[in-house]
Amino acid sequence: MGKEVMGKKENEMAQEKERPAGSQSLFRGLMLIEILSNYPNGCPLAHLSELGGLNKSTVHRLLQGLQSCGYVTTAPAAGSYRLTTKFIAVGQKALSSLNIIHIAAPHLEALNIATGETINFSSREDDHAILIYKLEPTTGMLRTRAYIGQHMPLYCSAMGKIYMAFGHPDYVKSYWESHQHEIQPLTRNTITELPAMFDETGAHS
Numbered sequence: 001m002g003k004e005v006m007g008k009k010e011n012e013m014a015q016e017k018e019r020p021a022g023s024q025s026l027f028r029g030l031m032l033i034e035i036l037s038n039y040p041n042g043c044p045l046a047h048l049s050e051l052g053g054l055n056k057s058t059v060h061r062l063l064q065g066l067q068s069c070g071y072v073t074t075a076p077a078a079g080s081y082r083l084t085t086k087f088i089a090v091g092q093k094a095l096s097s098l099n100i101i102h103i104a105a106p107h108l109e110a111l112n113i114a115t116g117e118t119i120n121f122s123s124r125e126d127d128h129a130i131l132i133y134k135l136e137p138t139t140g141m142l143r144t145r146a147y148i149g150q151h152m153p154l155y156c157s158a159m160g161k162i163y164m165a166f167g168h169p170d171y172v173k174s175y176w177e178s179h180q181h182e183i184q185p186l187t188r189n190t191i192t193e194l195p196a197m198f199d200e201t202g203a204h205s
Contacts, residue, residue, distance in 0.1 A: 164197070
């Protein structure tokens with residue numbers, strides 16, 4: 001037990017050295033929010049503590065603060081917490097500030113009607129494609145599991161490959177070098193080798 005607590009303390013100290021002074025609680029709170037986003041039905045405090053590398057008392061204090069602001073609430077399971085729908089309102093406000101959606105929407109709707117297929121529209125943020133607009137198919141029953149706000153790695157998504165194909169000529173190589181540890185086969189068709197990605201995107205080595 002003592003070694004476990006000591007390990008958490010060392011982990012906390014190492015992380016805090018890399019952060020701007022005075023932002024410790026903010027970073028920790030945001031980390032808990034991101035963890036909770038993966039547990040829609042709630043996550044036990046003890047598990048949050050383990051995943052976040054923080055002491056239970058610290059996690060509880062941060063959760064109380066988030067709860068008082070309306071962003072976190074208790075889940076049905078005892079000792080568990082989940083995010084509230086307040087994030088939907090915040091997310092919608094963020095999306096409404098993207099003028100590109102208002103410009104592209106009529107064209108995307110026309111494409112949706114013409115093809116009858118699902119239409120996904122994304123924005124690139126750093127090395128991810130973020131789904132910001134979606135239209136369901138007008139014919140048939142096939143639906144995709146993609147959702148507004150979903151972050152998709154560039155190497156394993158169609159939209160991501162578009163950004164790679166039409167980005168800076170050296171981008172594919174630099175992306176591969178900086179994300180090599182993350183690239184893994186998610187399906188039997190996932191491209192995990194740089195030469196194959198060059199061929200896929202039309203980029204040059």
